[in-house]
Structure formats: C-alpha cells, structure tokens
Amino acid sequence: MKEAYDIPMVGSVFTRDWSDPLIDDHYPHLHIEGSCVRQRFAVQLCDDGLESLDIHDGDYLVFVQAGWPTTEEAVCFVQQGDEAIVRIMQGIYDTEPTLAATGDRYADIVLHRNQFIVNGQLVGVIRHKDADWVQEIGGEEFWGC
Numbered sequence: 001m002k003e004a005y006d007i008p009m010v011g012s013v014f015t016r017d018w019s020d021p022l023i024d025d026h027y028p029h030l031h032i033e034g035s036c037v038r039q040r041f042a043v044q045l046c047d048d049g050l051e052s053l054d055i056h057d058g059d060y061l062v063f064v065q066a067g068w069p070t071t072e073e074a075v076c077f078v079q080q081g082d083e084a085i086v087r088i089m090q091g092i093y094d095t096e097p098t099l100a101a102t103g104d105r106y107a108d109i110v111l112h113r114n115q116f117i118v119n120g121q122l123v124g125v126i127r128h129k130d131a132d133w134v135q136e137i138g139g140e141e142f143w144g145c
Contacts, residue, residue: 003033004032009030009043009044010042012043015045015048015085015101016049016106020084030042044059049101049102056127063120063123066118073088073089074092077121078117078118095112096110097111
C-alpha cells in the first residue's frame with residue numbers, strides 16, 4: 001500500500017503579474033500519494049506562462065517549503081509582501097537574479113535578492129482533472145482563475 005498525505009491548496013497564482021494568492025484561512029486539501037518529509041503546499045496556476053514546461057492554466061503546482069534555490073532554473077513560489085508570483089529563477093548567485101516565465105510571453109523581472117522571498121520550490125504538478133480533494137468547502141470553486 002502506498003503512503004499518502006494531504007497538502008493545503010492555498011490559492012491561485014500567476015506567472016504574468018504579482019497577485020494576492022490566498023483564498024482564506026480554511027484551505028481545501030489535495031490528497032497526494034507518496035511520502036513527504038518536508039512541508040508542502042499547492043497553488044492553482046491561472047495563466048500559461050509555464051506552458052513550454054508542459055504546465056498549463058488550471059494545473060495545481062505542488063511546492064516544498066524552501067528558501068533560496070540551489071539549482072538554476074528552479075520554478076519557485078516567490079513573495080513580495082502579500083503578493084506572490086510563480087517564476088523560473090535564473091542567476092541564483094547574482095545580486096539581482098532574474099524571475100522568468102517560459103518563452104517570451106511575459107517580461108522578465110529583475111530584482112535585488114533582498115526585495116523578495118522564495119517560499120517554495122516546485123516538486124510536482126497535478127492536472128486540474130486529476131485533483132483528488134480531501135475537503136470541499138460549500139461545493140464551490142472559490143480560487144479565482
């Protein structure tokens with residue numbers, strides 16, 4: 001029998017622009033098979049800025065809570081105050097790393113490394129149609145894509 005655990009789906013996020021991802025204090029949970037030694041969370045992607053990585057609008061991105069990436073091109077959940085964005089980290093050892101989307105769909109964001117926080121690194125993707133919910137709140141889809 002496979003191990004399983006549940007992770008909170010904390011909201012919606014874009015690659016296009018910074019946005020407030022949180023839905024409220026009562027998160028639904030996705031059921032995940034496998035084992036986990038580090039805390040994880042999920043967000044729903046609401047645009048197509050990672051399309052060439054075969055990650056699409058509506059997919060759920062599973063992140064491990066982690067700080068600064070140790071490898072180039074890591075897909076990261078990045079926060080600036082209450083707003084967040086999902087981007088590919090480039091130049092991780094630079095003073096001003098680049099937050100990129102795939103292709104040239106959205107402009108790169110170049111910020112000083114003290115101007116944002118990396119709160120998660122992508123470890124998995126769940127297709128919207130394959131999501132297995134542990135709890136539904138009022139039967140509504142309340143994250144706003």
